[in-house]
Amino acid sequence: MCRIFGRLGGGPAGRADLARVSARQHHGGPDRQCVLTGDGWALGCNRLAVTDPHGGDQPYRLGHVLEDGILVAFNGEIYNHAELRRRLLARGHRVPDRCDGSVLPALYAEYGPAFVEQLDGMYAIAVLDLRAAEPELLLATDPSGMKPLYYHRDGEGLQFASELPALLAFPSVRRERWEPGLDQYLRHRTPLGERTVYRHVRTLPPAAVARFSRTAGLRIVRRPEPAGEVLPVDEAAAGRDTLAVLHREVGRLARADVPVAVVASGGLDSALVAALAGQHLPDLHTFTLVHPGRWPADERRYAAEVARHCGAVHHEVELDPAALPELLPRTVAHLGQPNADPITASSHALFAAVRAAGFTVALTGDGADELFGGYDRIRDAVATPAGQPWTGAYLDQVAAVPAALRRRLYTDEYRAELVPDEDEPPLLPESDDRMAAIWRFETGLRMPAYHLRRVDHLSMACAVEVRLPYCQPAVRGLAHRLPGHLKVSGGRVKKPLYAAARGLVPDSVLRRPKQPFTLPVTAMLAPGQPLTAFARDVLAPERVRRDGRLRPDRVTALLDRQSAAPDDTTARAVWALLVHQLWADGESARP
Numbered sequence: 001m002c003r004i005f006g007r008l009g010g011g012p013a014g015r016a017d018l019a020r021v022s023a024r025q026h027h028g029g030p031d032r033q034c035v036l037t038g039d040g041w042a043l044g045c046n047r048l049a050v051t052d053p054h055g056g057d058q059p060y061r062l063g064h065v066l067e068d069g070i071l072v073a074f075n076g077e078i079y080n081h082a083e084l085r086r087r088l089l090a091r092g093h094r095v096p097d098r099c100d101g102s103v104l105p106a107l108y109a110e111y112g113p114a115f116v117e118q119l120d121g122m123y124a125i126a127v128l129d130l131r132a133a134e135p136e137l138l139l140a141t142d143p144s145g146m147k148p149l150y151y152h153r154d155g156e157g158l159q160f161a162s163e164l165p166a167l168l169a170f171p172s173v174r175r176e177r178w179e180p181g182l183d184q185y186l187r188h189r190t191p192l193g194e195r196t197v198y199r200h201v202r203t204l205p206p207a208a209v210a211r212f213s214r215t216a217g218l219r220i221v222r223r224p225e226p227a228g229e230v231l232p233v234d235e236a237a238a239g240r241d242t243l244a245v246l247h248r249e250v251g252r253l254a255r256a257d258v259p260v261a262v263v264a265s266g267g268l269d270s271a272l273v274a275a276l277a278g279q280h281l282p283d284l285h286t287f288t289l290v291h292p293g294r295w296p297a298d299e300r301r302y303a304a305e306v307a308r309h310c311g312a313v314h315h316e317v318e319l320d321p322a323a324l325p326e327l328l329p330r331t332v333a334h335l336g337q338p339n340a341d342p343i344t345a346s347s348h349a350l351f352a353a354v355r356a357a358g359f360t361v362a363l364t365g366d367g368a369d370e371l372f373g374g375y376d377r378i379r380d381a382v383a384t385p386a387g388q389p390w391t392g393a394y395l396d397q398v399a400a401v402p403a404a405l406r407r408r409l410y411t412d413e414y415r416a417e418l419v420p421d422e423d424e425p426p427l428l429p430e431s432d433d434r435m436a437a438i439w440r441f442e443t444g445l446r447m448p449a450y451h452l453r454r455v456d457h458l459s460m461a462c463a464v465e466v467r468l469p470y471c472q473p474a475v476r477g478l479a480h481r482l483p484g485h486l487k488v489s490g491g492r493v494k495k496p497l498y499a500a501a502r503g504l505v506p507d508s509v510l511r512r513p514k515q516p517f518t519l520p521v522t523a524m525l526a527p528g529q530p531l532t533a534f535a536r537d538v539l540a541p542e543r544v545r546r547d548g549r550l551r552p553d554r555v556t557a558l559l560d561r562q563s564a565a566p567d568d569t570t571a572r573a574v575w576a577l578l579v580h581q582l583w584a585d586g587e588s589a590r591p
Contacts, residue, residue: 001050001465002058003028003162004073004149006043006126008137009214010157011172018042024166027334028460034058038067040157040214041135043128045073050258050360050465051081056099059128062109067130070108074101075162076123076147077467079252084118113138113209116223120473122146124162124204137212143223144367144471145206145448148456150336152201156214163457164336167201168590174200175587182549183410183418186401186576189340190453192427192445197337197583206448226473228481238486239499242372245474246500250276250363253467258360261285262312263350266302268494268501268509269365269374273469275504277363278310285359286312289350292320295520305506317353319346321524325534332582334461339454340400340576342519347454351462360465366455367470370442371479372497373435373488374514378442381434382488391428394438398446400576402569409558409577414549435484443476522571527563535559535578538585547584550577 003025007013013021018035022044026033029046036043036059045058063069078084081100084107088095093106100121107115108127116125124147127138139149139160151160154172161167168175181197194202204210207223233241254260254277264274264286278284288303300316307314319327324345331348332338354362369375377397384390396402407415427445431437452471459466469475479487479496487495498510524531536559541552555577562570 001028001048001077001460002073002075003046003166003460004044004058004075004124004126005159005161005166006041006073006128006137007157007159007170008041008128008135008212010154010159011170013042013159013170013172017169017171018044020169021161021166022046024169025161025163025460027463028162030463032057036071038130041128041130041137043071043073043126048360048460048463048465050077050256051100052098052102053257055097056101058101060102060105062105063131069130070105071128071130072101072104072108073126074104074123075149076121076125076142077465078103078119078121078123079472080118080120108138113211116140116209122468122471124149126160134213134215139204139208139210139212141204141206141208143207143225143473144443144452144468144476146452146456146468146471148448148453149204150196150201151204151210153218158212158218162460163334164196164198164201165333165590168198174198176200177587179414179417179549182414182547182580183406185338185340185580186406186409187395187399187403188446188450189398189400189576190338190450192449203449203453206444225480226477228477230483231478231481233482233486235486235495235499238482238496239502241478242475242496243500243504245478246272246469247276247279249469249472249475251280253363253469253472254280256361259358260361260363261287261354261357261359263287263354263362263364264303264306264312265289265365266299266304266306266509267365267514268497268505269368269470271302271306271365271505271509272497272501273363273365274306274310274312275501276469278312284310284312285315285357286310287315287317287350287354287357287362289346290316290318291520292318296523297520302506302509302512305508309506315353315357317350319349322530323349324524324531328534328579329582329586331458332579333586335454335457335583338576338580338583339450340572340579341450341454342521342575344454344458344579346519347458348461351459351464351466355462355464360463361467362459362464363467363469364455365470366451366466366468367447367476368494368497370447370451371470371476372494373438373484374494374497375442376493376514378435378438378488379491379493381438382484383491386432389430390434391426391430395428401573405558405569405573409550409554409573411549411551433484435488439480521575522566522568525562525571525574526566532563535574538578538581539574543581543585546588547581 032047078100178199
């Protein structure tokens with residue numbers, strides 16, 4: 001696992017500039033740093049050593065002369081690297097060590113841009129092919145988007161990095177904000193798709209191969225979701241198939257050359273991962289987050305039951321709400337752009353504790369709700385009678401701030417700027433096949449942007465590699481092929497996972513109502529709480545006014561409403577505005 005960065009063409013970037021880029025993501029690769037440079041190009045890596053810690057020097061090379069070979073920088077984990085190594089050695093290629101990424105230069109030499117079709121894992125890869133007269137840069141991402149990659153076009157050049165703050169350290173990267181970005185953030189809790197809050201910065205989408213040269217420019221090809229017939233199974237068979245695939249994938253992901261732990265919140269998804277990991281890890285450790293005192297939706301009892309059931313050593317990581325005013329600005333800075341999920345602060349604290357306890361790899365349950373239909377909004381959409389609209393209510397549930405409240409918060413000038421693009425297709429169309437439309441929205445747009453970038457950035461902020469069994473291609477493919485009614489129907493959600501978990505996780509976890517792993521924000525933004533005073537300070541009228549898009553008086557009225565009568569909708573809106581203001585303040589202070 002690493003942080004990667006580089007450039008081909010474009011404005012100059014000297015060694016001091018590249019050192020600043022590397023330094024901004026050093027936290028994600030503290031074990032080794034290297035940058036290679038040539039005529040109009042650079043390729044660098046900050047390494048977190050996980051597989052073959054003593055090998056795996058990056059950038060990987062193929063060729064005796066640097067200026068006439070293949071260079072590769074890689075972030076992620078290739079789980080089928082042993083099989084690929086055997087195949088490449090049999091074909092006469094040289095692979096220098098046991099590191100998973102060391103197979104990539106030879107694999108690219110063998111298959112060209114189609115080399116990604118041989119990979120099973122999570123990855124963001126940069127290949128610099130210097131063999132031809134004109135160098136070509138290739139960037140590739142895994143099918144779920146587990147490893148983000150940001151890029152910027154600069155005339156005839158392109159710069160890229162694993163994290164936004166690192167990309168912004170390139171001298172030629174333009175930091176002009178994308179004006180609709182605030183509205184998109186409040187609509188979706190973070191910009192979705194390839195957009196960021198910066199006008200000229202994009203993210204490479206999942207399952208993408210981008211090829212760039214100064215003559216041909218940038219071409220991006222998306223690999224389609226693998227086809228496959230819908231599985232004609234019943235509910236019991238769906239559960240058995242899901243369990244078999246998960247058991248295999250958790251076993252593969254539990255193997256590492258460094259200590260491995262599991263993040264187990266006490267919910268179904270992580271409990272099932274912990275139960276299966278316990279069958280592969282003789283010394284299983286689980287981690288969960290708690291808060292001192294009594295708070296709504298406290299999950300510590302369920303997490304402890306899961307650990308006892310698995311025979312795990314259990315760690316309760318305590319996050320005092322009084323620490324949030326110090327933690328939250330650092331969390332927002334690591335994310336690089338606003339993300340309105342309160343789980344960001346929890347995740348940051350949790351991964352820091354995982355690393356401090358001596359673990360470099362952590363398995364989590366992220367992705368299960370999107371892939372198997374675990375959200376209440378999915379259940380409600382499926383239950384809406386045919387012919388009745390359902391997408392408006394659905395999108396309001398994913399919003400940080402509901403539509404009516406957003407309009408009241410905006411200045412007249414900003415509201416006038418937000419003219420809908422009539423040619424832009426809707427993110428979530430009113431489709432007769434609701435589960436198919438929801439799958440495209442949740443797994444193709446929302447999960448990579450809102451969940452997976454957050455998991456990647458905050459785990460790597462603490463030098464922890466997170467592995468995601470539910471996002472593995474085999475699990476994703478199974479979930480995609482299952483008929484919708486076997487995932488969600490009759491008021492029940494995530495049916496294959498409940499069937500798979502019976503007998504493996506405590507009955508109390510199977511029976512409990514679903515709740516997200518997050519901060520109890522409504523209670524923490526009540527009168528007298530440290531977070532409330534912090535929010536009023538950050539959202540003071542003079543600070544809000546500097547942005548020019550929000551009405552300070554309406555923001556203050558929102559804070560007053562939350563103090564007078566705390567409720568979930570108002571608390572989510574206050575939290576989202578707080579995060580955005582912290583990002584804006586940090587952005588204006590960044591050199």
